[in-house]
Amino acid sequence: MIGEEKIIALNNATIGYKAKTHSVNVVKAGISVYALKGELVALIGGNGVGKSTLLRTIAGFQPSMGGDVLIRGKQVNAYREKELALIMSFVSTEIIRVPNLSVFDLVSLGRYPHTNWFGKLLDEDRDIVEEAIKSVGLKGYENRMVNYISDGERQKAMIARTLAQNTDVIVLDEPTAFLDLSNKYEIVHILHELASEKGKTILFSTHDLTTAIAESDRMWVMLNESVEQGSPEDLILNGDFASLFHSEHLFFDQEKGDFRIKKLTKRKAIVAGKGIAVDWTVKALERNGFEIIDSESAGDVIVIIDVAYPEWTVMHQEQTAKFDSLLSVCRYLNRM
Amino acid sequence: MAETVINKNNNNRAFRILLLLSLLVPLFFLADLLVGSYYISIPEILKAIFRSENADAQIVLIINQFRIPKAFTAILAGAALSVAGLQMQTVFRNPLAGPYILGVSSGASLGVALLVLGTGGLLGGGIVSAVSSWGIVAAAWIGSGLVLLVIVMISARIKDIMTILILGILISSAISSVVNILQYFSNESTLKSFVVWTMGSLGSVTNIQLSVLFPSVLIGIMIAFFSSKFLDAFLLGENYARSMGMNVRFARLMVFLSTCILAGSITAFCGPIGFIGIAVPHIARMLLQTAKHRLLVPGTILIGALMMLVSDIISQLPGSESTLPVNSVTALLGIPIVIWIIIRNKNSGMI
Numbered sequence: 001m002i003g004e005e006k007i008i009a010l011n012n013a014t015i016g017y018k019a020k021t022h023s024v025n026v027v028k029a030g031i032s033v034y035a036l037k038g039e040l041v042a043l044i045g046g047n048g049v050g051k052s053t054l055l056r057t058i059a060g061f062q063p064s065m066g067g068d069v070l071i072r073g074k075q076v077n078a079y080r081e082k083e084l085a086l087i088m089s090f091v092s093t094e095i096i097r098v099p100n101l102s103v104f105d106l107v108s109l110g111r112y113p114h115t116n117w118f119g120k121l122l123d124e125d126r127d128i129v130e131e132a133i134k135s136v137g138l139k140g141y142e143n144r145m146v147n148y149i150s151d152g153e154r155q156k157a158m159i160a161r162t163l164a165q166n167t168d169v170i171v172l173d174e175p176t177a178f179l180d181l182s183n184k185y186e187i188v189h190i191l192h193e194l195a196s197e198k199g200k201t202i203l204f205s206t207h208d209l210t211t212a213i214a215e216s217d218r219m220w221v222m223l224n225e226s227v228e229q230g231s232p233e234d235l236i237l238n239g240d241f242a243s244l245f246h247s248e249h250l251f252f253d254q255e256k257g258d259f260r261i262k263k264l265t266k267r268k269a270i271v272a273g274k275g276i277a278v279d280w281t282v283k284a285l286e287r288n289g290f291e292i293i294d295s296e297s298a299g300d301v302i303v304i305i306d307v308a309y310p311e312w313t314v315m316h317q318e319q320t321a322k323f324d325s326l327l328s329v330c331r332y333l334n335r336m
Numbered sequence: 337m338a339e340t341v342i343n344k345n346n347n348n349r350a351f352r353i354l355l356l357l358s359l360l361v362p363l364f365f366l367a368d369l370l371v372g373s374y375y376i377s378i379p380e381i382l383k384a385i386f387r388s389e390n391a392d393a394q395i396v397l398i399i400n401q402f403r404i405p406k407a408f409t410a411i412l413a414g415a416a417l418s419v420a421g422l423q424m425q426t427v428f429r430n431p432l433a434g435p436y437i438l439g440v441s442s443g444a445s446l447g448v449a450l451l452v453l454g455t456g457g458l459l460g461g462g463i464v465s466a467v468s469s470w471g472i473v474a475a476a477w478i479g480s481g482l483v484l485l486v487i488v489m490i491s492a493r494i495k496d497i498m499t500i501l502i503l504g505i506l507i508s509s510a511i512s513s514v515v516n517i518l519q520y521f522s523n524e525s526t527l528k529s530f531v532v533w534t535m536g537s538l539g540s541v542t543n544i545q546l547s548v549l550f551p552s553v554l555i556g557i558m559i560a561f562f563s564s565k566f567l568d569a570f571l572l573g574e575n576y577a578r579s580m581g582m583n584v585r586f587a588r589l590m591v592f593l594s595t596c597i598l599a600g601s602i603t604a605f606c607g608p609i610g611f612i613g614i615a616v617p618h619i620a621r622m623l624l625q626t627a628k629h630r631l632l633v634p635g636t637i638l639i640g641a642l643m644m645l646v647s648d649i650i651s652q653l654p655g656s657e658s659t660l661p662v663n664s665v666t667a668l669l670g671i672p673i674v675i676w677i678i679i680r681n682k683n684s685g686m687i
Contacts, residue, residue: 061575085581098571099431101627112569113581118630119565165580 006034006070007169007201008041008058013067015050015057024065027053031067033220033229035203037168040195042212042232043205045222046244051205052093054222055173058203059090071169085113088169089162093177096154097147103157104142107133110164132163136190152183159190170194172204176211184208188215209241213257232257268293273307281307284326288333303333350624350631357638361411364645368407371652373659374398402539407645409541409549413606414616414644416553416598418636419560421613422620423591426567426629428487430497431681432674434614435599438487438504440480441610442511444603447479448472449515452530453522469548469605476604481596483507488592537662538648541605549605556597560633563590567629609663611670612647616640618677643669 010033016026027050035041045051056062057069060076069076071088079087089110096106108121108129115125133139136156146154155175162170172191176184188206192215195202203220206212212219213232221228221240228240235241242252250259269290271281282292290303306313312323314332323329369381376384376395384391384399417435424433424440435441451471486507491500519527541549560567566587569577578584602609620635621627647665 059575059579061578081578081583082581085579088579090576090579092573092575094573096572098627100621100625101571105626105628109568109572109580112565115565117562117565119568 004036005072007037007039007072008203009034009068009070009073010058011068011070013057013069014065015053016065017053017062018065026065028222028227029066031227033227035201035218037201038195038199039201039217040192040215041201041203041218041220042216043203043220043222044207044209044212044244045205049222049224051222052173054227055171055203055205059088059171060084082113085165085167087167088171089165089167091155091158091162091170091172091175093174095151095178096158099145099147101146102143103133103138103146103149103160104129106146106157107160107164110161110166113165128166129160129164132160133157135163135194136160137186150183151178152180152187155179155183155187156190159187159194163194168200170200170202172202174205174207176206176208184211188212191215210258263287263289267291267302269303269305270294270296271305271307273305273309275307275309277307277309281305281312281326281329284330285333288330290333305329347626347631350626350635353623354631354634354638357635357642361638361641361645364642364649365407365411368410368645368649369399369403371649371654372398372403373657401543405541405543405546406539406648408546409538409606410644410648411641412549412553413538413602413609414612414640414642414647415637416556416602416640417609417613418616418620418640418643419557419633420595420598421615422617422629422632422636423560423563423567423595424613425617426570427588427591428491428500429571429573430491430500431618431677432497432501432614434611435480435595435603436608436610436612437501437508437614439483439508439511440487440595440599441603441608442508442515443479443481443483444476444600445479445608446511446515447475447477447600448604449518449530450479451475453518453526469545472604473548473552473601476600477596478600480600480603481592483511484592484596488588538606538644539659545605549601552597552601556594556601557633557637559590559594559597561630563587563594564629564633566591567633568627571627607663609644610667611674612640612643612666615670615673615677616643618673619643 010031013031014026014029015031016024016028019025031054043051043054053062057064058071058076060079063077071079071084076084108125110132111121111125111129112119115121121129133142136159138153138156138160141149141153141157146157149157159172159175175191176187179187188211191202191204194200195217213236216232218229219232219235221235221244223240223243228235230238230240236254236257244252249262251262253260263286267290269285269292271278271285271292273281285292285305302316304315306315310324312326312329314321314323314329316336321332323332366378366381370376370378376398380391380395381399384396388396388400420440421434424435424438425431487500487504490503494500494503519530522530566577566582569580569582570587570591574584577587599613616639617632617636620632620639623639624631624635626632644666647662647669651660651662651665653660
């Protein structure tokens, strides 16, 4: 939208490291992307493409090697630490292991830029910490030690800490990296709610396309040559995802919005029957290298499978065999 | 809110333990005055302290010139080394860091060795005056500061706790070798004054030296206490600390300044005392059940003081006339705790 303030904006930015002698080790140049207020932005890209370097540059941990990296219109490196800490908070990939640190104390560290030199929490600070803990669903965990809670709970506590810091921008480097599937969904969903309800601008990197497509408002896609941005749906339609991991073993399924492994289909099969069991039979056959066709043509059909759950009838070259599970169907087909 | 109440109860528990510890310290201080090669009863001790004009002059002399300075030095040494260890463990995020194990103490001895052996004539037969005491302390600060700098540079490149530990031990051995070589090349009279220093113990600290040691330790501890908020932020690592608004460079400078002053001053006057700095912070965390440094700093001060007083009492071998070197006692007390830390952390995957 034109005229709306860009909370995070990169204009022709170059990210990288200073090498030993005056030269610069450029990770990626010419990055021009932005994020608006209240947006959940997912940063995706292959391993080693520079996602962490980009996030670290935006968080101000390392200087940009050229171009603009602007937070609320000001170069990130022009902020003083304390100023920046009131605008932007950060969560890294690293698992925090601190003995005897309670969830409450971890989250209250977020009040750092707001408290006095001694870090004394006022009643107001305590209320904010309580509220932050509640909004990530960790109520009742206040006095649990962070070393004795699950990875998912610890990650929620780290997010609660950024809420206690009360910043407009939150940057997270792979917040779902070590989590199981349900925790992945939950964390990304919490981020989505924080962005839409509290108007925060949240930028996170991830390898998990499905959750990112489902929940993020904007995506930054780091390709080998460039960084593209758009809504997940736009990026699927214009084919940017397809070029994300161009590999001979993978292809991007535009309908399902996910990558699939390319299979060499050598054999053909017809699947007959009704219901959800048919869909899963098709999946099992595809995995085992079958192309599913609708009707017999040119006489090359080898296998016909009739699904009458919980029974499968496999017809093949005048032979008929019955099975009570897809596992035994697959074993039978592979032995043929 | 209910949770806040629980949180406050947790703090109250910590405060109660701190109170208990601060009552135990004077008790053990008194116990430390009791032991020694010459038996003096409690009433005589109290009389010597509070009504010295009526007391036996010889007992007053023993108490005032020997036992009180020694017990007081024990408190200072225990507190200083423990707070130095706590700060190192937090900033390096390494449960096995400590001034002795990472070579900060031996850096201090190198500083002192260079001063004593290099200016043997200047110092004469011993280390007596306040001026030369300040010189010794300053040399120790610089020595420990240089080693700390090397460790900072190493830990910027290497993250593995055990590797840093091994490198620290190597640095420590290398420095000891340098000190040995210095001794080899120095003349007899300067060598003698240095050897006297290396055998240094709590009991060799004179009242004049205490007038240097006490303000040094006080300043070091004050800096540590004022750095509590920095130290809390360091728990999550430097990047998190910066993202929460900490001026990392200033905070690190403060913490290292305090560590050098504390570890350097004690090493300068008492010689190297090991395993207090590494063990006491763990006892404090375990007792207080917290990671907050505004509780841990006072906690390590009190536990460190207690542990050093106990070590001193044990080293007097109550009932016998001989004494043990105090650093052997602290090693025997501290090493089991360090082994326990390693086993526990290995199990929970923290090393």
